[in-house]
Amino acid sequence: MYLGDFVDEITGTLVYIKDICTEEDKLLILVGTANEIETVTHTIPKALIAAAFERPFDMQKLVAQVDWLLEASNDLARRKNILLVDDDGTFLKMIKDWLSTKYRITIVTSGAQALMYIADNKPDLILLDYEMPVTSGPQVLEMIRSETRLDSIPVIFLTGKGDRESVMKVLALKPDGYLLKSMERSKLVAAIDEFFEKRKYQKLHDPSGTTGGRIP
Structure with a gap:
């Protein structure tokens, strides 16, 4: 400039x-x-x-x-691109700071913005807040899975509830995994690293390239 x-x-x-x-x-x-x-x-x-x-x-x-x-x-640019979706600006900034040393992070603050972004871009992973106003995480996931062009994008839910009932409700939607918002920095980063490592390994051993790593 x-x-x-x-x-x-x-x-x-x-x-x-x-x-x-x-x-x-x-x-x-x-x-x-x-x-x-x-x-x-x-x-x-x-x-x-x-x-x-x-x-x-x-x-x-x-x-x-x-x-x-x-x-x-x-x-x-060669780093994996993660789309981070959450309506909490403070949480967005914190997670972006945690992951930016290894990954390219794009942040949006609503489900509608996430859908607009993936209409023109295909991230390697979406970290999606489960509970959001207007367009919730489950609704966003449903729309992604209904589009053939988008349904292969892995989605991991971010949830603030770790009780069994809440976790089972999240997993019933069949995301590629879930992460608790209360996780420590080192554990969250390690979980993302492990997800990509498993995905890379499984792609090497799956000719169709459709199998992905899951968390947990």
Whole structure:
């Protein structure tokens, strides 16, 4: 993004860019004066800015840095993409922070947004909140399973209830597994890692490629 003295007047655009970078892990590089870059950071957190170059800049250094960033981004693109669906923004941020070191995470806050996302994208896994207003987790799963183009996307429910009756109710819908929201960070990450490892192993031994790992 090449900045100018207009940055004070485009707060709405910067908010939009911040949301895109957060939800879709876009690579953001800023080029501008020190003041312009500082102004942008009032709206877009520095953690979301991959690099910033002050004008006047050394073109050779800029190209070298961008090449390095693109290579790192390509490595990130090879990671499994997980769609995280939950109406609790605090929980979304926490789980995204936990998983982002290993996986590409896309977050949405409703079942309707999840369905809109998978209409154009096919994540490797959907972590789906069981209890959501308007369009619940079970309804989202039902719609996914009813579409031939989407029914192979693995879905793991996130649930806050661990009693036997609640768990059996969740499993009756035949998701690819369930995870308790109260799980510790290390256990949740390990469970996701294990799911993908089992899925990879089973694909190697299943010519149809239709068998997937399940949790638990």
